[in-house]
Amino acid sequence: QKEVEQDPGPLSVPEGAIVSLNCTYSNSAFQYFMWYRQYSRKGPELLMYTYSSGNKEDGRFTAQVDKSSKYISLFIRDSQPSDSATYLCAMHSNDYKLSFGAGTTVTVRA
Amino acid sequence: KAGVTQTPRYLIKTRGQQVTLSCSPISGHRSVSWYQQTPGQGLQFLFEYFSETQRNKGNFPGRFSGRQFSNSRSEMNVSTLELGDSALYLCASSFGGGGEKLFFGSGTQLSVL
Numbered sequence: 321q322k323e324v325e326q327d328p329g330p331l332s333v334p335e336g337a338i339v340s341l342n343c344t345y346s347n348s349a350f351q352y353f354m355w356y357r358q359y360s361r362k363g364p365e366l367l368m369y370t371y372s373s374g375n376k377e378d379g380r381f382t383a384q385v386d387k388s389s390k391y392i393s394l395f396i397r398d399s400q401p402s403d404s405a406t407y408l409c410a411m412h413s414n415d416y417k418l419s420f421g422a423g424t425t426v427t428v429r430a
Numbered sequence: 431k432a433g434v435t436q437t438p439r440y441l442i443k444t445r446g447q448q449v450t451l452s453c454s455p456i457s458g459h460r461s462v463s464w465y466q467q468t469p470g471q472g473l474q475f476l477f478e479y480f481s482e483t484q485r486n487k488g489n490f491p492g493r494f495s496g497r498q499f500s501n502s503r504s505e506m507n508v509s510t511l512e513l514g515d516s517a518l519y520l521c522a523s524s525f526g527g528g529g530e531k532l533f534f535g536s537g538t539q540l541s542v543l
Contacts, residue, residue, distance in 0.1 A: 354531070363434075363520050363534035364473075408473065410532075417486050418463070418522075418532060420473040 323347050326409055326421025334429050339396040343409035343421045346390065350411040350419070353385050355394045358406045358423070367407075368394065399428045432457065434523050434535035442541045448509040451538045455502050455523030461485075462504040463532065464496060467518040479504055480526045508540075516542045 326343045333339055341355075352371045356364035368383040370376045376383045384393040392411075396403055409421040435454040443449050455462050463486075464476040475488040479498035496506045502523075508515055518537040524530035 352530075356534075361518075361536075361539070363436075363536045366531055366533060369531045410473075415478075415486050417475045417478065417488065418465075418473075419475075422472045 321346065322422075323419045324409065324411060324421045327424055328422065329424035330427065331424060332427045332429060333399055335399060335401060337399050337428075339394075339399050339403070339426055339428075341394040341396075341407050341409070341424050341426075343392050344390055345392075345411060345419075347411075347413070347419070348390070349413035351414065352412050353383070353392050354410045354418075355381075355383060356408040356410060357403075358408060364408055364410075396426075399426075401428045401430045404428050434521055434533055436519075436521050436535035436538050438538060439536065440539045440541075442543060443511050444543050445511055445513060447511050448507065449511060449540060451506045451508075451519055451521075451540075453504045453506070453521030453523075453535060455504070455521075456533055459523035459525055459533075460502050461524045461526035461530065462498055462502065463522045463524075464504070464506050465520040465522065465534075466490070467520055467537070468516075473520070476506070511542045513542050516540060 355368040358364045373387045380397045382395040406423045406425045408423045410418045461480045463478040467473045478486040482498045498504045520537045522532040522534045
């Protein structure tokens with residue numbers, strides 16, 4: 321079993337819809353949680369970073385962390401075609417070795 | 431502020447050759463990590479350097495090696511290339527303290543023929 325499991329997708333949604341992305345993890349040592357967006361042939365771009373349970377909002381993006389359930393989510397409100405990309409959850413403990421989910425490819429249809 | 435810079439952007443090599451990839455971190459960042467990304471395995475951690483010392487290592491064979499210079503720039507070397515080494519190699523940098531945000535470069539796309 322992988323340390324980080326991510327809903328595989330792909331997801332296709334109409335413009336303006338809410339996109340919901342989810343990951344679960346098994347390593348209780350993970351303390352820091354990130355969401356990255358990756359466009360084709362580009363490196364991952366950091367979207368959200370959090371280290372505590374609860375919600376964190378940044379513009380149209382909301383990250384949720386539930387450490388008791390080992391579950392994290394990313395919500396994208398009012399999705400735009402420019403949000404079409406692969407989204408990766410990532411997490412680490414106090415080392416610097418990020419463990420990634422497999423990624424979910426999202427397409428927002430105009 | 432300049433981001434993480436990786437060179438070259440693309441490389442084509444043949445089996446048995448060796449290759450060196452370069453990474454310049456964000457100014458002030460002292461930690462550099464390397465990742466391999468393939469369609470089948472996703473993103474996998476190779477190693478991490480901080481102040482010229484390897485601080486953490488993933489589960490890759492010894493053909494994969496790296497180093498970091500005093501200016502925090504890092505290089506990764508792969509010897510005796512195999513077809514399965516074809517991948518996007520990504521470098522990430524951070525300040526190097528605890529609980530860091532990692533920022534990635536655009537990667538080097540390596541094709542082994």
